[in-house]
Amino acid sequence: EPEVTQTPSHQVTQMGQEVILRCVPISNHLYFYWYRQILGQKVEFLVSFYNNEISEKSEIFDDQFSVERPDGSNFTLKIRSTKLEDSAMYFCASSAHMIYNEQFFGPGTRLTVL
Amino acid sequence: AQSVTQLGSHVSVSEGALVLLRCNYSSSVPPYLFWYVQYPNQGLQLLLKYTTGATLVKGINGFEAEFKKSETSFHLTKPSAHMSDAAEYFCAVSDLNAGNMLTFGGGTRLMVKP
Secondary structure, three states, rough: OOEEEEEEEEEEEEEOOEEEEEEEEOOOOOOEEEEOOEEEEEEEEEEEEOOOEEEEEEEOOOOOOOEEEOOOOOEEEEEEEHHHOEEEEEEEEEEEOOOOOEEOOOOOOOEEOO | OOEEEEEOOEEEEEOOOEEEOOOOOOOOOOEEEEEEEEEEOOOOEEEEOOOOOEEEEOOOHHOOOEEEEOOEEEEEEEOOOOOHHHHEEEEEEEEEEOEEOOOOOOOOOEEEOO
């Protein structure tokens, strides 16, 4: 069964460093998303991406964040200068269609900022 | 703006007992509603969804949910709990007007006692 994969599973970084979280969505999916879950809190939407453009972004997704689909298979989330409060589980998701919107989630990357 | 409220952050049932996890939502447009399950150290897996049509929807692992517009609810039930149902359950609503973003409730951790 096709699945969304994410690497690495755990990333530890120093405050101020840049990190890139990688995702491989399901191959025939066209819509891509990033969410995050700070420990003990809700899963929060960060950004959606379609046709090589951001469709929607939340207020969390500020200038420190960017997304890219560099090669037609990977979908990346970059945090330019990490802060302590960026520590969270980051989930990538993909969906085949806009309508009915069944999003398939990856296992997540746990980001720890020291 | 859409929102989701899950009553009870922790629910404990005995094996074989009825499972009832509550979800209420607010949405300015007809909602698409979802239940996801998260097992320890794993990503979010779709249990079931309501888009249009029949208001009682059946999902995987014997779960079902009923969309009640008048009550703005989408409660999740299972007639008989199994030990393997122990997990965290998230209710979510999607917004097609906002890049398909999913808005999640705070989650309910289901514990199943032998």
